[in-house]
């Protein structure tokens with residue numbers, strides 16, 4: 455590869471990378487925390503209420519140890535797998551009230567039996583698209 459071509463290629467790669475980062479904001483948010491392994495930004499997945507390093511493909515959040523928790527029990531073993539599912543879900547996600555999703559996500563942290571049940575129904579609805 456010539457120097458000029460390589461420069462162009464690198465610019466292209468950087469653009470692809472930033473577009474990917476931007477598109478991932480549909481599924482969660484980039485955090486101001488760095489991965490202890492690679493130094494990249496950690497990413498927070500809304501669906502699984504969990505942090506991860508997408509570059510190292512590792513979860514940073516351990517599960518809540520609630521066997522019926524749809525957040526943790528349904529979490530794929532690797533963030534890359536989770537990302538793959540998010541891409542699939544995205545088409546259907548458009549039809550869902552995003553505020554409703556975020557509110558339920560917030561409740562996960564607050565916890566409570568009734569709220570847990572609501573989430574189970576919500577996730578069941580999502581899983582129907584798998």
Ligand SMILES: [Zn+2]
Pocket residue numbers: 489490491492493494507508509510511
């Ligand atoms: Zn990392």
Ligand SMILES: [Zn+2]
Pocket residue numbers: 517518519520523524525526527
């Ligand atoms: Zn949980």
